[in-house]
Amino acid sequence: MxxxxxxxxxxxxxxxxxxxxxxxxxxxxxxxxxxxxxxxxxxxxxxxxxxxxxxxxxxxxxxxxxxxxxxxxxxxxxxxxxxxxxxxxxxxxxxxxxxxxxxxxxxxxxxxxxxxxxxxxxxxxxCRFFPAILQMRAAVQRGDLGRIIHVQGHFFQDWLLKDTDYNWRVLASEGGKLRAVGDIGTHWIDAVSFILGAQVESVFAKLETFHKRRKRPRGEVKTFAKVDPKTMVSYPVDTEDFASVLLRYDNGVHANAAISQVAAGWKCSLALGIYGSEASMRWDLQQPNEIYVGRRDEPNQILQRGTPGFLEDVAHFTDYPGGHPEGFPDSHKMHYRAIYEHIASGRKTPLLFATAPDGHHEVKICEAVLKSAAVGKWVTVS
Amino acid sequence: MxxxxxxxxxxxxxxxxxxxxxxxxxxxxxxxxxxxxxxxxxxxxxxxxxxxxxxxxxxxxxxxxxxxxxxxxxxxxxxxxxxxxxxxxxxxxxxxxxxxxxxxxxxxxxxxxxxxxxxxxxxxxxCRFFPAILQMRAAVQRGDLGRIIHVQGHFFQDWLLKDTDYNWRVLASEGGKLRAVGDIGTHWIDAVSFILGAQVESVFAKLETFHKRRKRPRGEVKTFAKVDPKTMVSYPVDTEDFASVLLRYDNGVHANAAISQVAAGWKCSLALGIYGSEASMRWDLQQPNEIYVGRRDEPNQILQRGTPGFLEDVAHFTDYPGGHPEGFPDSHKMHYRAIYEHIASGRKTPLLFATAPDGHHEVKICEAVLKSAAVGKWVTVS
Amino acid sequence: MxxxxxxxxxxxxxxxxxxxxxxxxxxxxxxxxxxxxxxxxxxxxxxxxxxxxxxxxxxxxxxxxxxxxxxxxxxxxxxxxxxxxxxxxxxxxxxxxxxxxxxxxxxxxxxxxxxxxxxxxxxxxxCRFFPAILQMRAAVQRGDLGRIIHVQGHFFQDWLLKDTDYNWRVLASEGGKLRAVGDIGTHWIDAVSFILGAQVESVFAKLETFHKRRKRPRGEVKTFAKVDPKTMVSYPVDTEDFASVLLRYDNGVHANAAISQVAAGWKCSLALGIYGSEASMRWDLQQPNEIYVGRRDEPNQILQRGTPGFLEDVAHFTDYPGGHPEGFPDSHKMHYRAIYEHIASGRKTPLLFATAPDGHHEVKICEAVLKSAAVGKWVTVS
Amino acid sequence: MxxxxxxxxxxxxxxxxxxxxxxxxxxxxxxxxxxxxxxxxxxxxxxxxxxxxxxxxxxxxxxxxxxxxxxxxxxxxxxxxxxxxxxxxxxxxxxxxxxxxxxxxxxxxxxxxxxxxxxxxxxxxxCRFFPAILQMRAAVQRGDLGRIIHVQGHFFQDWLLKDTDYNWRVLASEGGKLRAVGDIGTHWIDAVSFILGAQVESVFAKLETFHKRRKRPRGEVKTFAKVDPKTMVSYPVDTEDFASVLLRYDNGVHANAAISQVAAGWKCSLALGIYGSEASMRWDLQQPNEIYVGRRDEPNQILQRGTPGFLEDVAHFTDYPGGHPEGFPDSHKMHYRAIYEHIASGRKTPLLFATAPDGHHEVKICEAVLKSAAVGKWVTVS
Ligand SMILES: NC(=O)C1=CN([C@@H]2O[C@H](COP(=O)(O)OP(=O)(O)OC[C@H]3O[C@@H](n4cnc5c(N)ncnc54)[C@H](O)[C@@H]3O)[C@@H](O)[C@H]2O)C=CC1
Ligand SMILES: NC(=O)C1=CN([C@@H]2O[C@H](COP(=O)(O)OP(=O)(O)OC[C@H]3O[C@@H](n4cnc5c(N)ncnc54)[C@H](O)[C@@H]3O)[C@@H](O)[C@H]2O)C=CC1
Ligand SMILES: NC(=O)C1=CN([C@@H]2O[C@H](COP(=O)(O)OP(=O)(O)OC[C@H]3O[C@@H](n4cnc5c(N)ncnc54)[C@H](O)[C@@H]3O)[C@@H](O)[C@H]2O)C=CC1
Ligand SMILES: NC(=O)C1=CN([C@@H]2O[C@H](COP(=O)(O)OP(=O)(O)OC[C@H]3O[C@@H](n4cnc5c(N)ncnc54)[C@H](O)[C@@H]3O)[C@@H](O)[C@H]2O)C=CC1
The missing domain is CATH 3.40.50.720 (NAD(P)-binding Rossmann-like Domain)
Structure with missing residues (x-):
């Protein structure tokens, strides 16, 4: 089919x-x-x-x-x-x-x-289907980075910086009790888990709400839409604006993610660095066509999507040649290519996308994050 | 309609x-x-x-x-x-x-x-429909840059670097007598003309062919496809590999474009800087979501597509919010949006895209470039 | 005098x-x-x-x-x-x-x-005397960033990545029980404290030693010098290779620092971002002449050392005009300028450099970090 | 000695x-x-x-x-x-x-x-003694870049952008008839000649004066000093503000340099790219610690001063390890190291710095540039 x-x-x-x-x-x-x-x-x-x-x-x-x-x-x-x-x-x-x-x-x-x-x-x-993420996963699997030592990064946005910024995500009842971590942090955690081929075992988290109260318009609002402050009503905020999340993966790797929706200047920066004994790889969603490869005894490299080294691993999930930048829309295209080909093939293609157990595990991580922040200790993801 | x-x-x-x-x-x-x-x-x-x-x-x-x-x-x-x-x-x-x-x-x-x-x-x-190009055009028209002083940039690629790299463009009979300038240089010139709202009046050019002979496969080859060198035949090259083109616009602005299809490491870098008496703007197709604004007495700026300042001018030609990168495919989408809406509206929308006279003028510039390179003097575009 | x-x-x-x-x-x-x-x-x-x-x-x-x-x-x-x-x-x-x-x-x-x-x-x-750090401090004091929300960054090096990399710092008996955090992490903490004008109140830390054993040469070794692995002896490592340190400042600001001496590709990257309600500022020691200013509703900026906006605040601690890069050596020069002028003036000049209490407080933070890592909880700096 | x-x-x-x-x-x-x-x-x-x-x-x-x-x-x-x-x-x-x-x-x-x-x-x-320039020279000599194809770059500043900006260099009688090219362009040409190990044979140039009249203060002014516009007198300008200079080297290499002292946002950007059949190298004085290496069939690289690959060639002319940035002051230090060691050794050390014939040749190039701009043709450097 x-x-x-x-x-x-x-x-x-x-x-x-x-x-x-x-x-x-x-x-x-x-x-x-x-x-x-x-x-x-x-x-x-x-x-x-x-x-x-x-x-x-x-x-x-x-x-x-x-x-x-x-x-x-x-x-x-x-x-x-x-x-x-x-x-x-x-x-x-x-x-x-x-x-x-x-x-x-x-x-x-x-x-x-x-x-x-x-x-x-x-x-x-x-995000798994940014070619760079697929490439990093391939590199880790193949051992290009050696043994993985640690992971560091952030997911920073600024669209909820002002207390007049509103979206249904701010309300625990609409979006869930964990907001910054739940909404964007889970993209970071899912991407890192996917790259490492490992699962989060335990977490430590610090959550903070900068705006204890915010103002909101009446009625439904589309994400990223602008509303006049004067028509707004004040309400107490029951979800976090930013967080530090430390993660322990089941392969022993330590990861540190800073998550914020109040980080002025960053619009949608999912940035991560995977540090291994042989090399590191760094990437930012805002410059999705390039991976920065860090090395100890040889020059660092810029791996560019659509150029040799990159292509072989991810050829099926990138359509444009090197230097012709792909972007955020393309990651969705590639994701659905994987899903629809999986469906069309009768589930024969490799299972790269996130499934129900993956989605469920992310929610469990969120619950562990909430608990850790409450008790101030490391918490195991059940 | x-x-x-x-x-x-x-x-x-x-x-x-x-x-x-x-x-x-x-x-x-x-x-x-x-x-x-x-x-x-x-x-x-x-x-x-x-x-x-x-x-x-x-x-x-x-x-x-x-x-x-x-x-x-x-x-x-x-x-x-x-x-x-x-x-x-x-x-x-x-x-x-x-x-x-x-x-x-x-x-x-x-x-x-x-x-x-x-x-x-x-x-x-x-390329006119990269939001950054539309934005630069708006900024020039509005006077944000003051009086324009000079323009500088390049269009560099490396896909024809090796003598075994082949494409029909290399043959004057297939692609035209001017190759690097005709194929990619005209994108640069068209974009700059569009931004300036001005036309090229005269040119000076130096053209060079690094590989006097190349090897080619038999039969038709798709752009950017790879072919085995052993099956190839040698042929003399009758088009240039690289060029320096100096341009004088009818508003007095001087522009300097370096064009090359043999520039190792650059995949598709259409880069340009517009320098005015109040500010400058620089952009590279390879990082299309950002314009670098240079200023004398205030800090330089990074104008990001989809964020305030950018949006108002080009809102109709960008769909994704700041930090969600658009790319090369999106420039085509936006171009066709402009064309199809022009058609659907019965030619009522503003004429932003290149028309037959624009395309014709580019070809005349190419002919002036060829002539200038031959005589070693400035040549007026007739 | x-x-x-x-x-x-x-x-x-x-x-x-x-x-x-x-x-x-x-x-x-x-x-x-x-x-x-x-x-x-x-x-x-x-x-x-x-x-x-x-x-x-x-x-x-x-x-x-x-x-x-x-x-x-x-x-x-x-x-x-x-x-x-x-x-x-x-x-x-x-x-x-x-x-x-x-x-x-x-x-x-x-x-x-x-x-x-x-x-x-x-x-x-x-590091306090990189003009960019002085500038960030001035900006925070003046309120340019609004209320400070959070701080994030890292200090990453790779000179101890291999198990054959040796320096006296690896031995707790020579350099102290805390290595990565003590040696470079304290630069980060001191710089952030200096910028914020605040003191660390409590810490949470995760410390890890990637190489449980390393090899070392016999005799004294100069920092950054190379030694032949064959002449080496094995020894157990009693200091950490990397760490995540979360900090709570006495003004309520949360900071997250990732510290590593095994981060391939980074040579000496002290990077930090100060996020406020009005703007953010980011800086990396490896590109010391530029501060990246993040803003929500206006374009981001590149503040360049030696140009307007920068100069007024730090003029006395920078000697070269904009575009003429200063570097690591210059930060020492400026530091000693401040110290020697303080001495020569009979202690009349402002006290910008770190004094004995500052140095003492850093050591107390280190002890709290060690304790936190041991107990897995937040620890107050006594 | x-x-x-x-x-x-x-x-x-x-x-x-x-x-x-x-x-x-x-x-x-x-x-x-x-x-x-x-x-x-x-x-x-x-x-x-x-x-x-x-x-x-x-x-x-x-x-x-x-x-x-x-x-x-x-x-x-x-x-x-x-x-x-x-x-x-x-x-x-x-x-x-x-x-x-x-x-x-x-x-x-x-x-x-x-x-x-x-x-x-x-x-x-x-500028010859920025380690990056020495490194590029070594790379070209050793053949790392293959046969050199072309060179492109600029030297852009903005300190003479306004008509109230004054310095003795603006006056032909004080600084010479060629200003932008003479003052900063010759740094670019000298650096490229040094890297290539070749001499300029002929030139084509376009010179332009944006401000036909400027205002100046009375009396002597130190470079980069600020003066109050109200005290100024108007005078006609007899030197160029910007230029495009095309160069033919005696080894056949073509170079294209854009030179401007009215390029808003650039403070002191001497930028050049050397494009060869195997690789390219790009560098900007404003980020002097890094060389960008462009490659066709392998990832591009960032060569960092003080790290492997860099060190061997230029060890004697760099003192700080990788990641500890050197700057503009250090290039002077290294230059004088070379000169003073040459003197102290009784002229035994390699002659890397510019001598009287080199300085003389630069002046001859300037005269050819002036002549070319006047006649609108290529001019041989006598
Ligand atoms: N994968 C990614 O990159 C992103 C994922 N999302 C996810 O997409 C979902 C939607 O987010 P946005 O589009 O940003 O929100 P939005 O608020 O802009 O849109 C939500 C839409 O759902 C509709 N809706 C409301 N109640 C409904 C109902 N009972 N039945 C059907 N539709 C209903 C609304 O009319 C609206 O059209 C969220 O779960 C969010 O987490 C959002 C943005 C990016
Ligand atoms: N605007 C832009 O960014 C770009 C524009 N182009 C332009 O697009 C055109 C095609 O370039 P590529 O796709 O790179 O070349 P290509 O060689 O990959 O494709 C050319 C296509 O034309 C077909 N063709 C050949 N003879 C034909 C005929 N007699 N009638 C109909 N079709 C015929 C071929 O079978 C082939 O499918 C060129 O004019 C090129 O300048 C190409 C790339 C980018
Ligand atoms: N502020 C900064 O950016 C930096 C600070 N440092 C600090 O500087 C100190 C030295 O570090 P490095 O120069 O990297 O180490 P190093 O090992 O290269 O040099 C240490 C020097 O101390 C000398 N030394 C050893 N025992 C001595 C004694 N009993 N009396 C006097 N001198 C003795 C050694 O001979 C050697 O010359 C450390 O405390 C380190 O933390 C080091 C590097 C950068
Ligand atoms: N290699 C490089 O990177 C640079 C080279 N230069 C060169 O350095 C020279 C000086 O430039 P700046 O320092 O920028 O100019 P400046 O105008 O700041 O300083 C010139 C100095 O020369 C002094 N002077 C004037 N008449 C003199 C005389 N008759 N005898 C002795 N000294 C006299 C002045 O009092 C003043 O101190 C120029 O030739 C310029 O091209 C300047 C800047 C950078």
């Missing part, structure tokens, strides 16, 4: 939904349905020429369509589990946005359902 | 053709037809689910299809004029790859035909 | 000693004496034309010289306290290399002695 | 004079005399503790001192030849600032005198 015969239906029409739509269309996948508020679903359908529209957030109606093979869930976090379970039950493949759910109790249900299902469930940890 | 109701047909299936296809699909434009060698047209259609296939390079058959509104010409340079004229004659809109043609005599014919046509003809100088 | 009338005597002739000598000579300070092994003291004197030589490590003989006003102690850590106390007792001013001593018990004695002395004692935390 | 026994006398007390003084003192060379205006000579002597003072610009008096072995000429350009000839006549060694003189006629006299003299004459093209 070719991936062009697969048909996708999208839930949600906010910031990330169009990223899915575009990426799917680049791959030749058909986007046949969209579900959201009635007005937004219509507008989205118009913009991209999508034939089936499901308003009123009626995702179950969309699941009933015979023209949808794969469901993309891009709604806020608290809806993921319910929508994913229903999709699996309806016999659909699922690409669910991260995090997989609000707590480990509910995500455990998805793990169970996915294990029984005939269909594929993927969690949208798209 | 919405752009999703427009339907595109693609000529060519080489390196750049899929870039067009992907970009169109991201925009919701339908890609309904593809034309090339029978095998490649079929393969391309399969990969993206394109319904109509025109083999045997039979573009006239494609022009007869009622399901094609806009023709994208991505064949080698020597075919552009013939295919463009026929498309206009068939009442199609045209997006023609650069350069518009092999010499000013033939491109003059396109200018004439386009002027009479009811349809739109655009030349694919996509 | 002018600083050119002050005369310095140097203890030690290893890696850092010449850095002191050069810097003093640039300032017009006279270097009148050197003390070390007989051979090395002679060689050093010859190389720089230093008149008085004290062999056999006989620093007391040097202290008896009427031609020495200021003693520079550049011997290994375990000798600092003894040599500093004797110098104060001899009525000399002291510039003591960091750390001030091996443990807080002995450094407390120096604090007491310095408090009573008529002379000045400075600890060589030279 | 050791260099510490050599004694230097400095003419001039402006911007560059202290750079000489500091560098000499770092080397252990004695600075015994200074000559300038009476007030400034006194102030300079005070600041560095220099014993002999020659006021009233009376350099002949200084030449009569038995305590001066080497004369450093740091006066404005028009005085160089006269002061250098007199120094040679007085049996002194000479380190003369660049350019060697105002025109080839007068510099020819220095060449002749230097050839006959028993003493050494060096021209202060200090």
């Amino acid at each position: 070719s991936i062009t015969s697969l048909r996708a239906g999208i839930i949600g029409t906010g910031f990330i939904a169009p990223v899915h739509i575009e990426a799917l269309r680049r791959l030749g996948v058909q986007v046949t349905a969209v579900c959201g508020s009635t007005a937004n679903a219509q507008a989205t359908a118009d913009k991209w020429g999508i034939p089936e529209i499901y308003g009123n957030y009626d995702y179950r109606a969309m699941y009933a369509s015979p023209n949808v093979d794969v469901v993309h869930i891009t709604s806020p976090n608290k809806l993921h589990v319910e929508q994913a379970l229903a999709a699996l039950a309806a016999g659909k493949h699922v690409v669910c946005e991260k995090p997989l759910g609000m707590n480990a109790k509910e995500t455990a249900r998805v793990v169970k359902a996915a294990a029984k299902a005939k269909t594929v469930l993927a969690v949208n940890y798209n | 919405s752009i999703t109701s427009l339907r595109a047909g693609i000529i060519g299936t080489g390196f750049i053709a899929p870039v067009h296809i992907e970009a169109l699909r991201r925009l919701g434009v339908q890609v309904t037809a593809v034309c090339g060698s029978t095998a490649n047209a079929q393969a391309t259609a399969d990969k993206w689910g394109i319904p109509e296939i025109y083999g045997n390079y039979d573009y006239r058959a494609m022009y007869a299809s009622p399901n094609v509104d806009v023709v994208h010409i991505t064949s080698p340079n020597k075919l552009h004029v013939e295919q463009a004229l026929a498309a206009l004659a068939a009442g199609k809109h045209v997006v023609c790859e650069k350069p518009l043609g092999m010499n000013a005599k033939e491109t003059a014919r396109v200018v004439k035909a386009a002027a009479k046509a009811k349809t739109v003809l655009a030349v694919n100088y996509n | 002018s600083i050119t009338s002050l005369r310095a005597g140097i203890i030690g002739t290893g890696f850092i000693a010449p850095v002191h000598i050069e810097a003093l000579r640039r300032l017009g300070v006279q270097v009148t004496a050197v003390c070390g092994s007989t051979a090395n003291a002679q060689a050093t004197a010859d190389k720089w034309g230093i008149p008085e030589i004290y062999g056999n490590y006989d620093y007391r003989a040097m202290y008896a010289s009427p031609n020495v006003d200021v003693v520079h102690i550049t011997s290994p850590n375990k000798l600092h306290v003894e040599q500093a106390l004797a110098a104060l007792a001899a009525g000399k001013h002291v510039v003591c290399e960091k750390p001030l001593g091996m443990n807080a018990k002995e450094t407390a004695r120096v604090v007491k002695a310095a408090a009573k002395a008529k002379t000045v004692l400075a600890v060589n935390y030279n | 050791s260099i510490t026994s050599l004694r230097a006398g400095i003419i001039g007390t402006g911007f560059i004079a202290p750079v000489h003084i500091e560098a000499l003192r770092r080397l252990g060379v004695q600075v015994t005399a200074v000559c300038g205006s009476t007030a400034n000579a006194q102030a300079t002597a005070d600041k560095w503790g220099i014993p002999e003072i020659y006021g009233n610009y009376d350099y002949r008096a200084m030449y009569a001192s038995p305590n001066v072995d080497v004369v450093h000429i740091t006066s404005p350009n028009k005085l160089h030849v006269e002061q250098a000839l007199a120094a040679l006549a007085a049996g002194k060694h000479v380190v003369c600032e660049k350019p060697l003189g105002m025109n080839a006629k007068e510099t020819a006299r220095v060449v002749k005198a230097a050839a006959k003299a028993k003493t050494v004459l060096a021209v202060n093209y200090n």
